[in-house]
Amino acid sequence: GQQVMQIPQYQHVQEGEDFTTYCNSSTTLSNIQWYKQRPGGHPVFLIQLVKSGEVKKQKRLTFQFGEAKKNSSLHITATQTTDVGTYFCAGGNTDKLIFGTGTRLQVFP
Amino acid sequence: EAQVTQNPRYLITVTGKKLTVTCSQNMNHEYMSWYRQDPGLGLRQIYYSMNVEVTDKGDVPEGYKVSRKEKRNFPLILESPSPNQTSLYFCASWTGRPGNTIYFGEGSWLTVV
Numbered sequence: 001g002q003q004v005m006q007i008p009q010y011q012h013v014q015e016g017e018d019f020t021t022y023c024n025s026s027t028t029l030s031n032i033q034w035y036k037q038r039p040g041g042h043p044v045f046l047i048q049l050v051k052s053g054e055v056k057k058q059k060r061l062t063f064q065f066g067e068a069k070k071n072s073s074l075h076i077t078a079t080q081t082t083d084v085g086t087y088f089c090a091g092g093n094t095d096k097l098i099f100g101t102g103t104r105l106q107v108f109p
Numbered sequence: 110e111a112q113v114t115q116n117p118r119y120l121i122t123v124t125g126k127k128l129t130v131t132c133s134q135n136m137n138h139e140y141m142s143w144y145r146q147d148p149g150l151g152l153r154q155i156y157y158s159m160n161v162e163v164t165d166k167g168d169v170p171e172g173y174k175v176s177r178k179e180k181r182n183f184p185l186i187l188e189s190p191s192p193n194q195t196s197l198y199f200c201a202s203w204t205g206r207p208g209n210t211i212y213f214g215e216g217s218w219l220t221v222v
Binding site (some may be wrong): 006098102 | 149150151167168
């Protein structure tokens with residue numbers, strides 16, 4: 001069945017350093033969504049990418065969707081302590097969104 | 110305010126004692142789903158529903174039942190809970206239209222001893 005893998009599983013950075021998480025699907029995705037889950041919280045929608053090669057930015061966050069629509073990345077520039085949490089990608093179709101395993105980000109001040 | 114409400118938020122129960130986790134959404138969403146979250150495994154879909162009386166299995170449906178008698182409610186039933194069902198459970202809802210957002214409930218911590 002379809003699988004969505006995310007790397008790395010954990011990442012510890014010093015505040016101000018950059019951070020990137022990568023998402024890879026075993027099949028072509030119609031779209032990909034990114035979610036953030038703060039410690040003790042629930043996943044919250046960040047963004048959706050639909051087009052091949054699409055790049056979207058939200059302040060210090062840059063999201064990319066691969067040309068083959070099988071991979072995606074989230075890059076955070078100059079991390080802050082408020083960026084702490086687990087970042088999930090999710091891809092698939094309307095009925096069945098498959099979530100990646102998540103990348104847990106820890107930011108040290 | 111758009112909300113997905115789950116209850117209970119925390120529960121410790123014993124093996125074999127039937128329990129139900131309720132989920133309600135106030136956004137008139139067609140789609141609802143249950144996920145479980147376990148360390149290193151991310152969010153895995155248990156069951157989902159496309160509309161009233163329409164449900165389907167997700168990736169890990171064994172040991173669970175669901176029903177969708179009303180659009181707003183989507184309870185998760187554990188007929189005979191076992192310790193391997195100890196997990197964090199999330200209910201979610203969405204419209205099903207392209208580009209829409211999935212809204213998650215706050216989660217239910219379930220421990221089966």
